[in-house]
Amino acid sequence: MKHFLLGTAKHTLKALGYGIAGGVAVMIVVFVLQLERRPDLKVWHTAELDAEFAADGAKSFEDYLSFERRLFKQLNERVYDRIEPEDRRLINRYHRGSLSDPDRWSTNWNRTFELSEKAPKAGILLLHGMSDSPYSLRSLGLRLHASGAWVVGLRLPGHGTAPSGLVSVKWQDMVAAVRLSMEHLRDKVGDRPLYIVGYSNGGALAVHYAISALEDNALPSVDGMVLVSPAIGVTPLAAFAVWQARLGRLLGLQKLAWTDILPEYDPFKYGSFAVNAGDQVYRLTGEIQSKMKTLGVEGALVDFPPVLAFQSAVDATVSMQSLIDGLFGQLPAGGHELVIFDINRISEIAQMLRQDPKENVKAGLYDTDLGFTISFVTNKSEKSRRVVVRKKRPGDSEIVEISTGLMWPKGLYSLSHVALPISPNDPLYGGPNAGNSPGIKLGDITLRGERGVLQIPASAMLRLRWNPFYPYMERRLLEFVRLAGSDRE
Numbered sequence: 001m002k003h004f005l006l007g008t009a010k011h012t013l014k015a016l017g018y019g020i021a022g023g024v025a026v027m028i029v030v031f032v033l034q035l036e037r038r039p040d041l042k043v044w045h046t047a048e049l050d051a052e053f054a055a056d057g058a059k060s061f062e063d064y065l066s067f068e069r070r071l072f073k074q075l076n077e078r079v080y081d082r083i084e085p086e087d088r089r090l091i092n093r094y095h096r097g098s099l100s101d102p103d104r105w106s107t108n109w110n111r112t113f114e115l116s117e118k119a120p121k122a123g124i125l126l127l128h129g130m131s132d133s134p135y136s137l138r139s140l141g142l143r144l145h146a147s148g149a150w151v152v153g154l155r156l157p158g159h160g161t162a163p164s165g166l167v168s169v170k171w172q173d174m175v176a177a178v179r180l181s182m183e184h185l186r187d188k189v190g191d192r193p194l195y196i197v198g199y200s201n202g203g204a205l206a207v208h209y210a211i212s213a214l215e216d217n218a219l220p221s222v223d224g225m226v227l228v229s230p231a232i233g234v235t236p237l238a239a240f241a242v243w244q245a246r247l248g249r250l251l252g253l254q255k256l257a258w259t260d261i262l263p264e265y266d267p268f269k270y271g272s273f274a275v276n277a278g279d280q281v282y283r284l285t286g287e288i289q290s291k292m293k294t295l296g297v298e299g300a301l302v303d304f305p306p307v308l309a310f311q312s313a314v315d316a317t318v319s320m321q322s323l324i325d326g327l328f329g330q331l332p333a334g335g336h337e338l339v340i341f342d343i344n345r346i347s348e349i350a351q352m353l354r355q356d357p358k359e360n361v362k363a364g365l366y367d368t369d370l371g372f373t374i375s376f377v378t379n380k381s382e383k384s385r386r387v388v389v390r391k392k393r394p395g396d397s398e399i400v401e402i403s404t405g406l407m408w409p410k411g412l413y414s415l416s417h418v419a420l421p422i423s424p425n426d427p428l429y430g431g432p433n434a435g436n437s438p439g440i441k442l443g444d445i446t447l448r449g450e451r452g453v454l455q456i457p458a459s460a461m462l463r464l465r466w467n468p469f470y471p472y473m474e475r476r477l478l479e480f481v482r483l484a485g486s487d488r489e
Contacts, residue, residue, distance in 0.1 A: 038261045041254055042087060044094050044162040045261070045272060047078045052165060053157050055176040061184035064177060068112060068155065075161045091440060093264040094162070102267040104439040109135035109268055110160030113153040115142070120150035122193045122223075122481055123185035127178065128153075129200025129231070130277050133160045135268035136199055139423045143474055144197075147483035150189050154181050156202070158277075163264070166274035167257055171284040174201075178209050179219065186220035193223035195481050199421050200317065203230025203309075204284050207327065211291045214300050226477050227309040228421045231281055232288065233322025242279040263456060266442060268428065285326070292330050306335040307372075308480045310420055310473055313342050313357040316463075317417035321360065333371040333394050339476065340364075341469060342378035343414040346385060352413075365390065368397050377469060379408065387469065409468050419464045420473065429465040 051070040058064045083094050093100040102108045110133045124144050126137040134141075134153035141151045157177055158169030185194055198206030206225050213219040255261065259278060262271035295301050307327070311320050320340065328338055340361055343353070364374050376390040389402040409431070418429075422443070427435040429443040443465040451458060467473065478484040 038255055038258075041258075041261065042094075042264075043082050043084075044079050044264060045164055045258070046254065047075075047082075047162050047164045049074050049078065049161055049165055052161075052169075053173060053177060055170070055172045058176075058180060061180045064180050065112060071161060072111065079162050091263075091265045093267055099440040100265050100267045101439065105267070106438075109133060109138055109153075110155065112155040113138075113141070113151075115145035115149075115151040115153075116188070117145065117148060117150045119148075120189045120192055121148035121483060122150070122195060123189035124149045124151050124195045124197060124481065125178070125181050125185055126151065126153040127196060127198040127202030127205050128156060128159070129202055129229075130281055131159070131163075131166065131270040131273055132200065132202075133268040135428070136421055137197060137202075139426060139470075140197060140421060140474065140477065143478070144481070144483065147478060149481070149483060150185065152181050152185055154178065156205075159270075160268075163270040163272040163274065166270065166277040168276065169280065171280040171287075174205055174280075174284075175208060175212075178205050179212075182209065182220045182222075193482070194220055195224050195226065196222055197226045197228070197477070198230060199228040200417065201231045201281050201284070203227040204232060204281065204288060206230075207232065208284065208288055208291075210305055211288065211295065214295060214303055215291075222305040224306045224308070224480060226480060227307060228473075229311060229315060229318060229417050230309060230323060230327075231285060231318045232326040233285055233319055242275060262460075265440065265456060267439065289326060292326070296330055301330065302332045302334070304331055304334065306480075307331070308337050308339070308476065310339045310341070310476075312415040312417065312420060313340050313361060314414045315417045320357070324364070328370075328372050331371065336372040337375060338372055339375045339377065339389075339473070341415045341420070341467075342376060344385075344408045344412060345379040345382050346408070365392050365399055366397075368395055370394055377404070377472065385410075389472075404469070404472050406469055406472060412464060412468065414464070415467060415469075416464045419467045422466045423470045423474075424466050424468055426466060431466050431468070434466075 049071060051067060051074045053064055053067040058067055079094055080096060088095045090098050091100050092098050093102065095101065096103070102110050107113065113134055126134065126141050128134055128136045134155050137153055141153050145151045154177060157173040158165035182194065196206040196209065198204070206227060207230070210222045210225060213221050257275055258272060259275050260273040264271050292301070309323065311323055313320060324338070328336060342361065343357065361376055364370065365376060371394050373391065373393045377387060378390065380386045380388045385408040387404050387406045387408060389404060391400045391402060392398070422429045424431045424433065425435050426443065427437040428441065432444050434441065434443055445461045475484065
């Protein structure tokens with residue numbers, strides 16, 4: 001009987017194992033078939049732009065710009081000159097003369113830009129996000145330059161050209177480009193302060209550089225960092241996403257290298273997103289966490305430069321808690337501040353929320369053990385659209401309320417990951433009162449109709465693209481880099 005039971009159990013477990021394996025295989029097949037039903041890849045998804053900079057490919061910032069010039073020449077030859085007739089549409093970034101053509105603008109903001117200054121008061125490096133371009137920090141860069149800063153808006157490797165650049169780019173390439181830019185700025189501004197403004201993945205690159213400068217005295221040191229929606233921690237699921245691309249290479253299915261395959265209607269941001277791009281953010285943030293722990297044990301984080309960070313309480317791309325746990329919670333007290341933009345707390349909107357971040361923020365406001373200042377930008381009350389800042393400094397139990405003179409615009413319920421660095425007046429992404437755009441306008445789309453009809457996802461149109469509290473953020477940034485009130489006449 002004993003042998004019979006053991007044999008039965010063994011056969012049952014084997015059958016169960018086969019069943020599970022078969023179920024997993026079926027799920028993988030269904031998953032692959034679903035991904036293969038997506039739109040066909042275009043030339044901008046498949047073009048090999050091998051003139052792109054790599055970590056060992058340049059020795060100076062001037063070399064980097066030389067690579068960039070060759071790269072954009074190659075972009076014209078391998079993408080713009082080769083699009084199919086059906087892609088020559090009024091809204092296609094890669095069709096010359098279309099409403100989405102970057103060359104409709106007086107400056108192609110996909111490329112690295114430099115705003116020089118005869119007697120610079122500071123040097124400031126701007127680092128954009130993943131799939132983005134220098135355009136996203138253009139307004140801040142122009143304002144900083146008007147206040148006397150020498151500004152470099154760096155186009156990070158893999159960006160500003162075609163989405164295919166995201167398939168092969170490595171985080172090490174971006175890190176190398178940041179180092180060249182900081183060395184260039186140090187040469188230009190001498191002993192004046194150096195700052196980095198990093199948005200999203202650019203925020204992660206800023207933190208990585210600051211850590212590297214602590215480890216290597218040969219690198220120019222950073223006097224302060226401003227982080228906007230910084231990608232300090234991403235979901236562990238990003239570690240598994242790379243297997244989708246590997247399966248695609250194994251099966252010869254190119255579409256599996258892509259998380260999203262979408263129309264390219266934005267002149268300065270990719271619509272499509274490669275699996276590799278998410279994997280590189282995951283690897284970069286993992287490297288940051290590893291180095292932070294090591295420096296923390298050694299006591300070296302006491303020399304970490306002051307940080308001013310801006311974060312939306314609700315963000316579909318990065319986590320506010322990851323920013324607190326992965327950066328602020330590890331830094332000794334040293335003039336750091338986290339500014340959190342709350343949701344709109346008008347009572348009728350609050351009743352429709354799926355989740356409310358209020359408890360997490362309140363816990364921070366009343367926590368006297370925090371080693372950093374926390375500023376909470378929120379409604380004065382649930383009956384008022386007026387916005388105030390509730391601020392608490394480290395070790396202080398008092399919460400100070402500060403008026404901003406700003407109000408929540410009607411119809412907005414929150415900010416978003418992509419909104420924070422964008423002015424309401426931005427001609428491309430701004431709101432109802434935005435400046436004139438030479439082409440497409442994306443900030444105030446109000447199309448209505450049946451779902452599933454448009455090529456642009458409804459979620460993309462719903463997402464806020466501009467920050468109604470941008471004037472507050474800009475003022476705080478200028479104060480932080482000590483350029484407030486320094487505008488040239």
